[in-house]
Amino acid sequence: MAFVDYAKFYVKAGDGGNGCVSFRREKYVPKGGPNGGDGGRGGDVIIRASSALTSLIDFKYRSHFKAERGEHGKGKDMHGRGGKSCTVDVPVGSVIKDAETGECLADLTMDGDVFIVAKGGDGGLGNTHFASGTNRTPRIATKGKGGEEFWLVIELKLIADVGLVGLPNAGKSTLLSRLSAANPKIGAYPFTTLEPQLGVLQYSYFEPCIIADIPGLVEGAHQGVGLGHNFLRHVERTSILVHVVDAAEEEVENNYRIISDELLRYKEELAGRIQILVLNKIDLIDENRLKELYTVFAKFCDKVLPVSGQTGDGLSELKQLIVDTLEKMQDGQ
The missing domain is CATH 2.70.210.12 (GTP1/OBG domain)
Structure with missing residues (x-):
């Protein structure tokens, strides 16, 4: 449908x-x-x-x-x-x-x-x-x-616990499929996802949480560029933002800032939203490059996690971090 x-x-x-x-x-x-x-x-x-x-x-x-x-x-x-x-x-x-x-x-x-x-x-x-x-x-x-x-x-406006944001082709749909039982369309080209996708993360000791893949965010999204203006509203109700960047891209830091700026320009309060930065596609870079990226992003992100949606590396740690963060929020920490 x-x-x-x-x-x-x-x-x-x-x-x-x-x-x-x-x-x-x-x-x-x-x-x-x-x-x-x-x-x-x-x-x-x-x-x-x-x-x-x-x-x-x-x-x-x-x-x-x-x-x-x-x-x-x-x-x-x-x-x-x-x-x-x-x-x-x-x-x-x-x-x-x-x-x-x-x-x-x-x-x-x-x-x-x-x-x-x-x-x-x-x-x-x-x-x-x-x-x-x-x-x-x-x-x-x-x-x-x-x-x-x-x-x-x-x-x-979708009501989800976790919102996946990032530039097109950053690997959000693949992550959603690996974190949940969702089956979104996946392809190696921009705007594969043309509508928000929902998945449910099941964890042994924690109640199921809803994850939303928010498509169409590009530079200028808050002004209607790309598909972002149609879907930015779905970010508003999420408790946690999982910002996915393609670690194999040359302009990784700039790509991160593009989405961060778009979220801020859309609604200032999103700047204070709890955020997890996911360095995706680490299977495509060497260890030295990964250490370099981790050092760069750790300066301004509290939660940085390297993963590979393709191989599954780091996904268990990402699930645990999402659940732990939601649990602390529920406890008022």
Whole structure:
């Protein structure tokens, strides 16, 4: 199934039913008082987060959501039935925004979170409400109010414990496949991964953690260059960033700085995110070059780990470091 993380859609809450003008008509009371019922309230449009969904693909096939209107009031003081609400299920991690103003209306981060995005209109009043000492037979009733309606934007931000970031072809997809049971597309050319990939890291004594491979990050990603602008939002919710660099490239340090700068320019708080630097593809360099790189990066990175996604060297240590780091975060260390 295709991964879709952005959609625009329209919601319309139900209109309220109209109030009724009616009078009692009985055999021995030919001119009875008013007995018009009120109109029913319109249904709401509700957004609900569901862990059963992982993409916004359904919005490609349906982009208009309308709740039921309230029924009109009737005679004999019969009030109209309220309209049924319309519930729209979205993935956990969805952010709802006003399409016109860009205002963030809701951020649904937990399974079962709900948000009433459009409220139904109130029902109109029947003529019983307008009877008075001077007007015993009011022929007045009010119309129901219109339900709210909006064009909205929904953005999905993946909720993952670990985010894999790095330039295209740094080996992130290979690492994801070795760290988890995920099976992403892997190839020796840029932009093999065209959408975020998720995997689950299983560890003996630790609860499973979710790893996300964030694609499309290149220089200028925060301004929309490459694919990065579409996917940078998925970095926001990760607890740990695993920055993967290709140790076999000549400009290793510069490549690291490119991604670090893009993350900082996208959101400053990402600079304070716990980060593990992975020197990948060490099977393609000699020991002296590896020592040189380790010395360079150890000056400004607390956690530097040489690995080879191809041969598996260092992967056990990387798994252990990820789990230990998450465990310390949970303990508040």
